[in-house]
Amino acid sequence: MTDDALPLGPGAEFDAIRAMLAGMGDAAHGIGDDAAVMSVPRGEQLLTSVDAMVEHVHFRREWLDPAELGWRATMAALSDLAAMGASPLGILVALEVSADWTSSLGELASGIAEAARAAGTTIRGGNLSRGEQLSITTTVLGSAFASLPRNGAQAGDSIYVTGVLGGPGAALARLVGMRRPDPAHRERFAHPVARLREGRWLARAGATAAIDVSDGLAADLAHLAAASAVRLEVHLDRVPLVEGVTAMQAMASGEEFELVVTGRGLDAAAFTGQFGVPLTAIGTVSPGPAEVVLVENGARVAPPGGHDHLSR
C-alpha cells in the first residue's frame, strides 16, 4: 500500500482488504477511492479485458498454493493484453471468498502482486465479497498505438506460435487423476508468463493477427480462423512440444498463455535472441471459408476434443 492510498473505514470487510493490501505491498497503488484514476499515453488506445478463475470450475484447491493461484489468475488475464500487443496500465482484482479461504488472502494477494510486478504494472483497485467458492475476476487495463486483432490474418501469411506447448494440459491430466504431475509440466501450469513484451515485438514486426492459447491451440486457431474468415493449415510435426507430450496432446492443452500470430517472414531467430523463447512457424494461412486443417505425415487428421474445464 503506497503513501497515496486513502485511509479505509472500519469493519471486517476492510480488515480483509487490509490483509490483502499488506500481501500486495508496493504493487498496490492508490487504492481506496470510488474508482482508480490512470492516464492513457497520448495517442494510444485503451485496451481492457476481464477474466475469471473459479474454484471447482478452473482449479481445485489442492493443485496450487494460494500464491501460485494468484500469480496464475493474474497472468491469465494479462495474457489477453499480450495477445493485443498492448502494454499494461493497471489491474483490478475482484474476489469472492468462501470462509475456508479467508486466512489465505494475504498469500493469494502476494502471488497477484508478484505477477503484477513481473509484468511491470500495479494493482489499482478491486472488490471483495463473500461467495460459495473462491473466484478471482481480474480486469486488466492496457494501451497500444496499434493493437493486434484476431481478424487480421491474410491468405499467404504464415502461422507462428511462441514457446513450447503441452505442459499445462499434461499437468492438468495428472492433477485431475489425483496423480503427481511431472515437475516441468507443473511449473508451466503453476507459473505461466503473459507474453507482453513478446506481443509488442510481434505487433511491431508486422504480425497481422494474434490470439493467446487459452482454450488449446486447436480451439484458439478455430477462433482466429472464424474471426479472420481464413483457412489455417497446421503441420503437427512442427508444433513445438515440451518433453513427454504428443503433438495432439499439445493441440488440446489449454491455459498455455503462449501467443499464436499470423504474419509474413517474422524473424524467429531475432525473437528468440531477445526473449529466450522460441518462435516457431507451424503452418500457413489460405483463403476461407474459415477452417482449421491439421496435417500429419502429409495427411489430414481430426482435431482433438479441445481443452475441457473441470466437470463440464
Added chain:
Amino acid sequence: MTDDALPLGPGAEFDAIRAMLAGMGDAAHGIGDDAAVMSVPRGEQLLTSVDAMVEHVHFRREWLDPAELGWRATMAALSDLAAMGASPLGILVALEVSADWTSSLGELASGIAEAARAAGTTIRGGNLSRGEQLSITTTVLGSAFASLPRNGAQAGDSIYVTGVLGGPGAALARLVGMRRPDPAHRERFAHPVARLREGRWLARAGATAAIDVSDGLAADLAHLAAASAVRLEVHLDRVPLVEGVTAMQAMASGEEFELVVTGRGLDAAAFTGQFGVPLTAIGTVSPGPAEVVLVENGARVAPPGGHDHLSR
C-alpha cells in the same frame, strides 16, 4: 451485437454468450476480441472500478426478476463513476452462472443492456463461467478532465446529498422478512439510477469531494471523513426521506446510489431544476480528526448499525 462484432467459435459457452448478446442487442458493441479497444478523450483521465453482486450475499433470486437484477448490478457499478464525476466509456460484464440461471441469461442481459443505454454507454466485453451461485462482476470504464475524489472535503464546506433516502433499506428489511415491500420502496431497490450527469454537474459546480451511498449514508460519510481527515456533522432532521421511513433508517439504508458531496454554496435549486432530483444540504464539514457526528433536536445521537449484507 453490432456489425463490427467478430464471429465467435463453436461450443456451449459460446451459445450462452450468443444468448447474452441477443439479450443485449445494440448495447453490446465490438465484442469478441481478446480485449476491448476504446479511446479516452484527449486530455482526460481514465477512471475504472469493479463491483460484484453475488447471489445469497447481496440478493436472493425471489426478490428481483433477472432483468431488474441486471439493471441493478450495472447501475451499482456505474454509480462509482458518478461519484468521481466521470462519463462512462464502456462496461465489461463477468458472470458466474449456476445451472438454475442458465435459461435466464437472455433476460439478465436485457436488464444490463437497458441500464447501459440509460447511462449512454455500451457493453464492450466480458467473461462467462460456471459457478455455484450467480454472480455479476461489472467493470466500468470512464473518463473525466478532473475527477472528484473522496479526500477533498475542506473545513467550512457544506455536506449535500442527492435524492431521497431510505427506500432500498425499507424494501430490503421487508424482503429479508419474506414480506412484500411498499411498491415505492421496492422501485427504489429494483431500479436505482447512477447519478452520472448529476456527478459531472456537481464536479463542475465546485464540489470538493464525493462518495456514492452504497453502504448507507452514515457508513459512507465515515469513509469520506476518514479519507478527507475531517469532522462531518449531519442534522438528521435535514436528511431527505422517502415516505414511511425514519431518518435513522435512512442513515442505515445501503445501495441507494445517491451521491454525497461536499462544497460551498452549491445551487440546489438549479440542480433540481436541471435533473428533477433534490439536492439537500444536510450538514457541515469542520477540522478533523476524522469523525461523523449525527445531531437530532440539538443533541448528538449514536450512529445506526449500518447497512448489512445478507447473513453476514
